[in-house]
Amino acid sequence: ADNGSEFLDSKGLQKAAKCDEVYYAHPFSSWERGSNENGNRILRRFLPKGTDFSALKPRELKRIEDWVNNYPRKIFGYKTANDMYAAAA
Structure with missing residues (x-):
């Protein structure tokens, strides 16, 4: 998960998603989220930031x-x- 404010209630998110564990990447460590970053890169071909x-x-x-x-x-x-x-x- 990202470290944004939308993840402040991690226990609630885990319960809602029926998930035992959530992985939090370190700030500014995009290599820890390879699949996510690759997906972002693909989408940015069509949808630039902003x-x-x-x-x-x-x-x-x-x-x-x-x-x-x-x-x-x-x-x-x-x-x-x-x-x-x-x-x-």
């Missing part, structure tokens, strides 16, 4: 979502998230 999300149209968000979910990933053996989801369903 983007006004309220101005985005649903079809634009859907286009970005489709691109992200159809992007081949090394961790999945170069399959997409959609491929992995379909295989698990």
Whole structure:
């Protein structure tokens, strides 16, 4: 989890998520959150920092979502998230 104020009630979050443990990365240690940072990097291709999300149209968000979910990933053996989801369903 990030160290932002939205995580102040960590016990409440753990209970709500039915989670035994929450990992908190050290401040300014982005390498401790590799998957999160990679996801951010992918989204920043389309949504630079400072983007006004309220101005985005649903079809634009859907286009970005489709691109992200159809992007081949090394961790999945170069399959997409959609491929992995379909295989698990």
